[in-house]
Amino acid sequence: MTPPPTLLDDDRTASLATPLMMSHHGFRRDLQRFAVALEAVAHGEHSRVAALREEWSRFGATLHGHHHSEDTGVFPSLLQQRPAVAWVLAHLQADHRQLDPLVERGAAAFARLPDAGEALALVRELQALLEPHLATEERELIPHLRAGKSFPPLPDDALELYAQGFAWAMHGIAPDVVAQVEAMLPEGLRARLPEARAAYRARCVEVWGTDAAGAARTPIPAPFTR
Ligand SMILES: [Fe+2]
Ligand SMILES: [Fe+2]
Structure with a gap:
């Protein structure tokens, strides 16, 4: 098995590949955290059911947004520079169309909590489909994305949304990697990041019962246990 790529480039700086891999880490x-939390719900811990439902809806929106930005931005621009990746992009876009309806099914399953069986099965199904998809992107596309070193300018009215997205993606990432991305x-x-990151940590305590996280240097997170 190929080892996961590093978040930073060989010269220890970030590139446009870094935020994309940080989202994969997220x-x-x-999904690991949802699986652990739903096991706890299945064993009678019902105090965080409402927070888990709300977090699932945020997770779904983040995953949809990631697919949308790949389908409409990352993939077309990569295709222009590297026509040879066309076949892999077609497969990846087909994966997106398969993954998105699972998130919708998840919303119905999370609505049935504290009966956790269906939601847990759904999370495991999504993990099984998403893992090879993310690994393919990391193996086939990431090497070509490292050349991009400058983040595009953003309109003022998009800054808050981006700050929340980065706060989510930075959680559990090694501090020197975060500094390079910043x-x-x-x-x-x-x-806007300090405030957004503090708000995200508070949300973690509410949803997962802890704001502890690892310090990853690849898109693979530290194991989560309770
Ligand atoms: Fe994707
Ligand atoms: Fe991706």
Whole structure:
């Protein structure tokens, strides 16, 4: 098996590949956490059911947003530069169409909590489909994305949404990697991160019962146990 790629480039700086892999880390991290939390619900711990439902809806929106930005931004621009990746992009887009309805089914399953069986099965199904998809992107596309070193400018009205997205994606990432990513971001976005990260940590305590996280240097998160 190929080892996972590092979040930073060989020269220890971030590239446009880094935030994309940090999002992959976030999807893996949260699915692990959902699985552990739903096991606890199945064993009678019902105090966080409402928070879990709300977190699932945020997770779904983040995953949809990631697919949308790949389908409409990352993939077309990569295809222009590297026509040879066309076959893999077609497969990856087909995966997106298969993954998105699972998130919708998840919403119905989470609505049935504290009966956790269906939601747990759904999370495991999503993990099984998503893992090879993320691994394919990391193996086939990431090497080509490392050339991009400058983050595009953002309109002022998008800054808050981006700050929340980065706060989510930075959780559990090694501090030096986070510092390199921050150095690449527009000032208006960077300035919003401390508050957005504090708010995200508070949300973690509410949903997962802890704001503890690892310090990953690859898109693979530290194991989560309770
Ligand atoms: Fe994807
Ligand atoms: Fe992706």
